[in-house]
Amino acid sequence: MSGLDALRQTFFLECSELLEALDDGFDILADADPDAGIDIEVVNAVFRSVHSIKGGAASFSLDTLVHFAHGFETALDEMRAGRFVPQQSDWVVLRRAGDHLTDLVSAAREGREVDEGRSHDILAEIDKITGGAGRELERVMPPAMPSRETLATPQPHAFAPMTLDLELGGHNDTRFEIGFRPRHALFENGHDPVHLFRELETLGDMSVSVDVSGLPSLAELDAHAPYLAWTLTLRGTAQRAEIEDIFEFVAHLAELSIKELDDDGLVPAASPAPAPAAQAPQDGSGSKETDLHVIPTSSSPEPRIAKSVSPSKATVRVDLDLVDDLINVVGELVINQSFLSQSISDAGLAHETQITAGLDEFKTLAGQIQEGVMSIRAQPVKPLFQRMARIVREAAAVSGKIVRFETSGETTEVDTTVIERLIDPLTHILRNAVDHGLEPTAARLGAGKPAEGIVRLSAEHRSGRVLIEITDDGAGINRPKVLQIAKAKGLVPDDAQPAASDVDRLLFLPGFSTAEQVTDLSGRGVGMDVVRSAIQKLGGRINIQSVPGKGTTFSISLPLTLAVLEGMIVTVAGHTMVVPITAIIETLKPVGVEIESVSPGCDVVRVREELIPIVDVGRVLGYRSPHEKRAEHVLLLIETEQEKRWALAVDEIRDQRQVVIKSLEQNYGRVIGIAAATILGDGKIALIVDPEDIVRSAADTILPGASNAAGTARPIHHLLGV
Amino acid sequence: MRAAHEDRGPVVRKDSREMVTFCIGEQDFCMDIMTVREIRGWTEATVLPRAPDYVLGVINLRGAVVPIIDLSSRLGLAPLEPGPRHVIVIVLIEQCLSGLLVSSVSDILNVTEDEVQPVPNIGEASASCLAGVISKGPRLLRILDVSAALPKTRAEEDELCPA
Structure with missing residues (x-):
């Protein structure tokens, strides 16, 4: 570069x-x-x-x-x-x-x-x-x-060029004396004084004198060190701000002084500067030593700035690829560490206290590095929210509605990639909220609501995940209309009487759009189904709650990071697999009597008087034939978005640990029921189960009765597990 | 490998390509050397659920998850019973790494365009994965169209709808 x-x-x-x-x-x-x-x-x-x-x-x-x-x-x-x-x-x-x-x-x-x-x-x-x-x-x-x-x-x-208005406090003819002594860093950053001087020259008549007094003898000369200083005199119509502009990028890399001379060549007592312009963003750096900070004559002392701009910490800008590389390497380190532990224990050296202690230390350090690197990737959602504020403003302008956009939890930190990939889904939901969610002003007034509609966007950390909510105070989902459209499009049978929340979830079906008219804002052929799949690709879930007349809330729950996951290591038909711990509510080892068969291939387990359908992971993934008798097994109780509980049957639980998530899609593609892969201590790959997807495909293939039990017809049971 | 380079003699034509030759069972194949990233021994793969027969699973290639394809089975020949004697050729196609299981890798050849003949249309199942054939002395070399041999999941994935 x-x-x-x-x-x-x-x-x-x-x-x-x-x-x-x-x-x-x-x-x-x-x-x-x-x-x-x-x-x-x-x-x-x-x-x-x-x-x-x-x-x-x-x-x-x-x-x-x-x-x-x-x-x-x-x-x-x-x-x-x-x-x-x-x-x-x-x-x-x-x-x-x-x-x-x-x-x-x-x-x-x-x-x-x-x-x-x-x-x-x-x-x-x-x-x-x-x-x-x-x-x-x-x-x-x-x-x-x-x-x-x-x-x-x-x-x-x-x-x-014309004479400057006196209103600016400018002079017809100004003279400046500029002292400029570049530091080493200026040259290192690729600046060249000659370019600056040329630029200065465009402002008026300039004379340059160079001060070589700092130059050492040839023997002592360091070819890379700067020794020269310049004094420039500029005569013309230039304003101080313009000169400061030219030096803006180098002000902190050089000793710079700008003195305004009156016609006799003397420095006036007080220079009426138009603007404290050169207060470059990097205020903390060297520029403070220079004369560049012109104290605003009119206003109160400086410290109050802290109120408007939150105190900034020293930061570095790092290429995201570098961080990603680091994360990969750290991931390898963690794998390597567990590989080492395993080899040592295989070699029968585990009883050597020194080795074990050293290994434990290594494990802790590796964990700390991993945590630290992960936190580098985390970014506050604030820029995202600001971007969304703009979307709402524009949507409000186009739809002619008065909208107040409220945000909270902007400091919530989320993985950078998650933030990037949230842009499209959030944009879509917010546009929908303004366009379809909020009623037109007249209707709002008619319903006794204030003319100003409220759209709220919030983020918070909740139990190891990030919860993002988008709420509007509009009319809520028009359920009769949604159902009518779904029936007209053949998405549900004509005689179906789905529950209210099932109706709301119809919005997530592909090809569903309630807007009678395609407006400028939404209805561009991208439906809520795209939003849902985008969220799912992030390992997230989206839910919808609506109260007629009161408004609609979309809740998006996302993993904190896309890179590691707390997992339960299990075996399924001889294969080692990982189940994300966040999905598991509890694990149980059923005694025979608690399991009952509702219909062939559809077992339920009784847990505290609740009947929970069992899904055999091995069968869903095709590792075991449907007719094979399940061996001894353990049940993992999970809860899907709709607060329905399922029990995943696996052979045994082996361990619980943090695993590094590796993409399967990068080199292969999506596999039903599998979220990603990881590398275990022995260097082998284990697949990470996507419990919701497992339940969904089980509902499709093995448990046709489950959807009927929910009182809805076939297309709706696609939504069961989502 | 160096020996192969020296063998090809001083005459190198502009339109020539370097090909890696390998065999699957009794048949000889070759593919463009530019697609080959590395060649490694067989490692046990993790089985992928509901994958096509010829996808043996995925392996860990220095932290990357790489699918392994049994070329023999993919080309409609008898599936190989993978063992320590077999070789995995790691190829890079469209930014995606894949491993091809073959019986052995034999040579590097210099092939000019006019040596390549079209695939005879004999309705063979493997024909769709071949880009041509080369007759070199007693040997018949089939040119593998690597991207055609890879599973299509990636392309379909974009349209894939979770519901």
């Missing part, structure tokens, strides 16, 4: 953090009590985010992005100056601008073309709500921006 590519990547990474900060800031500002006035620190933070994006974008000549960010920033600057106090309705526009900025950034990252018309429209809207003040400013600012964009090959630009 070339230096520029790396830089570009860093810029986009930073952008996503800045956009997150922007979203945060907007959340705080929009929810704040309008009477209490605007929290200026939050506005500053928001402004800085947009400004930093603009600055970075300019260095990569991303003109469209720069232009839009500039207009947006101008409006925020107005807000900062107290000239523009956004009303409730204005937030829609500001949010839209924030969303559009996100779009532009991702378009720039992917090198896509963007719709400039939309930028224009949104800027016009901003212009309207800020009362045109922004426009005025924008007319003043452009000379600076295009000149930045044309740093390599100056070309004539559309904007003729």
Whole structure:
């Protein structure tokens, strides 16, 4: 990767953090009590985010992005100056601008073309709500921006340079003295002072002098160490912020001082700086030593920032592939460790205390490393939720409904891959919630509800899994209509009278869509069945609860990580298999009398007066013929989504331990009844059972009676185990 | 392997390909060397439930789960009774690793396009997995179409609906 590519990547990474900060800031500002006035620190933070994006974008000549960010920033600057106090309705526009900025950034990252018309429209809207003040400013600012964009090959630009308005506190003619002493790291990161100087030159007349006093004699010279310092004098119409912009990416890699000189060449007592612009996101780094931090003249002391932007810890950005590689290696280490234990015990050395103690230590350490590496992968769901907030906003705008989006548990940490793969299902559910879940405003008012509909998204950890809930306070599922459609489509027999919860679950059937009209939002041929299968692929379950007139809740329960699993090692017809412990409620070893046969091939076990159907895992997986008599066995009691209990029959329980999940689908494909594979201590592969899938295929093939017992007809029993 | 390289002599034509030759029972086959990742001895495989007959199971290849295919059975010949003398050829097709169980691996050959003849249409079950035949001296070499020989589960998986 070339230096520029790396830089570009860093810029986009930073952008996503800045956009997150922007979203945060907007959340705080929009929810704040309008009477209490605007929290200026939050506005500053928001402004800085947009400004930093603009600055970075300019260095990569991303003109469209720069232009839009500039207009947006101008409006925020107005807000900062107290000239523009956004009303409730204005937030829609500001949010839209924030969303559009996100779009532009991702378009720039992917090198896509963007719709400039939309930028224009949104800027016009901003212009309207800020009362045109922004426009005025924008007319003043452009000379600076295009000149930045044309740093390599100056070309004539559309904007003729014009004198700056005094309102900005600028001078017609400014002189700056810039002291610049790069540190080693600056060169290491692929920067070159000459590029910076060339860029500076575009701002006005410049003279450069180099200070070679630091240069040692040739004998002592370290070819890799920087010894030079430069003093640059810039005369022209440049503003301090523009100079700071140029040095933005290197400010923490060099000693930098920018002094404004008055016409006599003296430093004025107080320089009226327009913006504390160069407060780059990496505030904690070296930039604090420089003169770059211009103290805002108008506002209160700095520490209050902590309130709006939660205290940031030092972090590193790591390529996800590296983490994945590490996880794989650690997985191997754990396997290797158990392999070693086994060999030692096979060799009859287990009684050697020293070896055993060392081995135990090894086991603990390996476990700690594994845990640590896993936690690297875990990420808070916050960015996901912010993305979803946007989906809801857009859905609300398209459907013309007033929606309040509430989130909770944003700090809940989930495996990165899980977060990524949740985007599509959540988007779909939320769009549905807004489009179909919430009633139109008139209907809401008619039902005595407030016009504003509420959609809530929450995440929490619950007993080793992550629970994500999407709730709306709409009309709930229209069960008669669902049933009618299901009958019309032949999904259930005409005479079926399924229970209410079974009707709700019909929504998950492939090809089911209740929308009479295909709207812009949902009904694009992707149904809830796709959502369900996406969740299942993550090892999760989805459930639906609905109360007529009150609303609908979708609950998604997911494993914390996709990489390890607490498993019970069992044998099934001579094969070693793993059953996820989270699925098992209890294990029991039945005495003969507790098992009764309801019909041939369909046994039930009586557990505390409850009759629970038995599913023979060996038979479902085809390891044993249906007629073979079960040998001595153990029952694992599991509960499916519908709170139905099943007993899985296996031959014996051997062990309980953490296993590393290995994909079967990567090199082979999906196997019915099997969730994944793992590697055991002896290096052999064991298959991890998917209990729900086992029950489902048992219901399909072996226990046709089970579905009838539930009072429903055939297609519904697909849903039994889900 | 080095010996094989030296044997092929100075004349290397541009359109030639290197082929790994192997046998299954009494029959000789070959496949493009570029698909072959490694060759290893037989290890006991973990049986996959409800898999086609020719899928013997999966093995642990340095942490990756790799399915093993009994080529003999796949090509409609008598299934091999896997033992320590047999060999697993690990192939990489479309980013997926698979292991092919064969009787033995014999040689590396240089084959030019004009030596390859179409598969005679004799309605043999294995014909669909062959990309051509080569007549080299007394031997008839069948060119294996590796991707055709692999189970199709992967392709179907995308459309697979859990309900």
